[in-house]
Amino acid sequence: MDALKPQRNEPARMERLAKLPVFWGLEGKRVVLAGGSDGAAWKAELLLACGAELHLYCEASELSESFAALVAKGQMLRWHDRPWGPDIFEGAELALADCETDAEAASFCDAARAAGVPVNIIDKPEFCQFQFGSIVNRSPVVVSISTDGAAPILAQAIRRRIETLLPLSLKDWGALAQTIRERVNLRLAPGASRRSFWEKFVDRAFTERLDEGSEERLLADIGMQVARAGSGRGLVTLVGAGPGDAELLTLKAVRALQAADVILFDDLVSAEVLEMARREAKRMLVGKRGGRESCRQEDINDMMIRLAKAGKRVVRLKSGDPMIFGRAGEEIAALEAENIPVEIVPGITAASAMASRLGVSLTHRDHAQSVRFVTGHSRQGKLPENIDWQSLSNPSVTTVFYMGGRTAGDIQSCLLAHGMPASTPVVVMISVSRANEQRWCGSLAQLAVAVERLGVNEPVLIGIGDTFHAASAAFSVTGSEEAYSVSVQKAG
Structure with a gap:
């Protein structure tokens, strides 16, 4: 269980503030x-x-x-x-x-x-x-934006954007919150059940119009939360953290992070994504990365079950999408066997992020009739033995290999052996969407040497097929073909 202990420096719970934001009551002063x-x-x-x-x-x-x-x-x-x-x-x-x-x-x-x-x-x-600050007024909801005097125009621009996100009806919902807060506090103890009630309140505030029955429905929600709190069980939410860029998180993922009591996160989850989590949430690294010491899946399952049975709201935070090569099926089965509620919040998978970064459609109708996501390693760390290489060797099939850095040479050999042309366009991307993103474009014949020179210490994604021809054509190659030029580009 030592592998469950934090193995890297976590981001500060509060980064440096230029000024302390304070809301000062002035009624009658x-x-x-x-x-x-x-x-x-x-x-x-x-x-x-x-x-x-x-x-x-x-x-x-x-x-x-x-x-x-x-x-x-x-x-x-x-x-x-x-x-x-x-x-x-x-x-x-x-x-x-x-x-x-x-x-x-x-x-x-x-x-x-x-x-x-x-x-x-x-x-x-x-x-x-x-x-x-620059103010957005939905009182009792008040938002103030400050740039510490450095750029008032920027603060005004931020205010305009926030204005479009906050419906005018939020003022009435805020007033209703003040009306029922005392009743909520009397019936729901501080913790998961009270927080869950207010999360549902917020969802309604952004999606429903306030009417005469709104207060009655909210009070009914209190009763449901009381019953749930009596069961003594929490829940687990599998959340997709996306490829690394925090701006690619879904709104539902952010809400889940803000509601969590405990966050079990993978080694590939970026610090920027963790920064979106609730400050009070306990964060535990359950690192899983190819070629490194990892937590056993059984240990992770046991920990989720134990925390949920203790009444905690657990977020299992996975890089990319939890339902794509994220072992979500094993975790869902283990939780359901213990009658623990499971929710899934999808994330942007690495292949989609790669396509957007390259400006390439994975299913361009002139080049690709289908797209496949294939794992680059099995439980034994090798290529899976049951891959249908014959079908993958068709250049009109867009294939993206996940976790294929250490097996790139075998991928190249198998595809060539099953008839894929050596000139088939290939793209390799490392740390997609992150500040240390790297990309290489070339042909299948160059793949193994290119990956060897790029390195495999960070997440490697390999895209193969005719649809990547546009990316290869746009890629600036310096020197001879044997140089296998590598371009490093910062995300942003």
Whole structure:
């Protein structure tokens, strides 16, 4: 069982933050603002929207037209027709100012800090103890984006994209969450059952319209979670991590990672994908990689069963798609034999990622009538003995060999022996979609030497067939054919 212990450095649970994102309650709190510009008026609107009791200090001649209109509305805004002074900070929760010069900004900042009041000088980050982000408002759901002042335009672009993802109805769902939260907390103990309820709540918030029966259906869900919690059993979700690029994860995969109590992950799962997981989840490496010491499949099965019986939500995180050369069948059978619920979340398999990276269709109708995924090694680490080489030797069949690095020479020999032309286009890709991605394009006659020179310490994918002709033609070969040129390209 020693192989189940972590064998590599895990990513930090929290990477370095430029600023701490804090949401500050201002309902009924005194906030002071110096300056009557349009920029100050926008900050005033934000503060008033938070329920702050805002005190504005500026002379009438400094009051902009838009700010004057805001003052005329009244609300919780009190205008003091005078310049700011050290006396304005008493009892203040926050202090803001719009200052034309650095000298004035420094004076206001020093006075506020001396009074123990957090300060923000508009558009002068060097005098700010806190900053405003770009806001997406679905209150009580509020999203704030900050670039630490480096690129406000970028923050605005991110906000626009988030705006398109969050339906306006999310505001009403957020209000409903506040209404039922106490009842949920009373009936569901902290842990898997409560988290499962809120996950289903979120799914509904993004897919259903709120109606009169929504609250009743949610309360029924609470009862279901109570019954399930009483069974004392968790569940296992087999999740496809894709080829490595975290942006290729499905939304369902991200939700599963965010809901997990324990994550059992393969050695090929990238650190970027693990970074998407819930911070509190326990992560355990159950590394499985050809040619290296690995956990026994039986040990992994036993661990999933033991954790699920302890009531844990277990994610079995597999590189690529769990249903393609991922031993998912063995794990599903073991779990079902113990009556443990199993869910499967598919992932992008390496062959699909390879095709997208090359810009090649695996089933281009001018070149390929079928596509096959073939394992490059058996349980004994050799080519499987039952491969139908005769059918695979047809160049119009697109064949992708997984885990074929150490058997590339045998693959080449078998295909040539069964009549595949030596000139058949071949593509070899290593670490598809990752920063250390490598690719080689050439002919079947060159395959074994090319893989030997590329190395087999990282995941190797071999694509063979006429459909890869376009990739070979686009590939820039330097030197003679015997050089077997290798191109290294970063993912991105």
